[in-house]
Amino acid sequence: MNLRAIGVVRSQIRESKAMPPFGAPASVEVFPEFRDGLHRLEKHSHIWVFAWLDQADRGLLQVTPRGVSDAGPQGLHGVFAVRSPARPNPIGLTAAEILRVRDGTIDVDLLDFLDGTEVIDLKPYFCSRDIIFSASNAQIGQPSSREAMRDSLLRQALRFHGERCPDLALAARIIEHFRAETLGLNEPEEWRITAPISRGCLIDALIGITRATPGRGGIQFADEDTVRIRHQKTVFVYRLAASRPTDYDRVLAAPDADIFQFEIAP
Ligand SMILES: [Zn+2]
Structure with missing residues (x-):
């Protein structure tokens, strides 16, 4: 095997400690001899x-991933079951949005590779092949905080829905509240949601976050401005505020009571 770097990452982030969980805006500078590609x-x-990822430990086959609280044998995962950089061949793989291609440099929205990291290949993300919407993962680690969980929820919703809109923020606030108040930030094993039929953006965002689909019965629709989440024998009810939200940032900053009334159904 004979790998050649085809380019290098240019980023403001130079140490792994400073890397945000989902990466930072970055560029890939492709070397001149590969630019025809x-x-x-x-x-x-x-x-x-x-x-x-040349700084990674290549001798490890099991690691305790970030967010896993059990530091003992129970927390161990094989390196092929996680995305840790530690592995025999430390190849990092991240999908990113192309913002601009100019003079052999590709600007992307977010990349979780440090400045100076060697790039060994680029391939297009194919919608027809790469999206497996029915895929699932059992939870590996816990979010480091409620804020980190919110960022992750917003990102998942955005990747499905494609626009930052007020009802997308509202969906993330509801799921964040449910997971924080009832599951200690964990994910439920399965989602059972009823969503308002008239709120398309909210429905999209809930599907993007939870991957609950109507075909498999994970999400149903009702003619009322309420989101209901069934967990085991309990139904958690979020009655949405009478006036529809109009501003994404304001929904994220609002106190719970301004955006929904929460109750546990008797
Ligand atoms: Zn929308």
């Missing part, structure tokens, strides 16, 4: 970036 890259909105 970028021809027609602009046909794609997203790319897979493959990087060589």
Whole structure:
């Protein structure tokens, strides 16, 4: 095997401690001898970036991932079951949105690779092949905080819905509240949601976050401005405020009582 770096990551982030969980805006600078390979890259909105993580430990086969509280044998996961950089061949893989391609440099929205990381390949993200919407993962680690969980929920909703809108923020606030108040930030094993039929953006965002689909009965619709989440034998009820929210940032900053009335159904 003979790998050659085809480019390098340019980022403001130079130490792993400073890397935000989902990465930071960055560029991939493709070396001049490989730039012909970028021809027609602009046909794609997203790319897979493959990087060589040369500082990773190549001798480990099991690690305790971030967010797993059990530091003993119970917390161990095989390196092929997690995305840790530690592995025999430390290849990093991240999908990113292409913002601009110019003079052999690709600007992307977010990349979790440090400045100077060698890039070994680029491939287009294919909607027709790469989206497996019915895929699932059992939870690996816990979010480090409620704020980190909110960021993750917003990001998942946005990746499905495609626009930052007030009802997307509202969906994230509801799921955040439910997970924080009832499950100690954990995810339920399965989602059972009833959503208001007239709120398309809210429905999209709930599906994007929970991957509950109507076909499998995970999400149902009702003609009322209420979100109901069934967990075991209990129904958690979120009655939405009478006036629809109009501002994404305001929904994120609002106190709970301004955006929904929460109750546990008797
Ligand atoms: Zn929307």
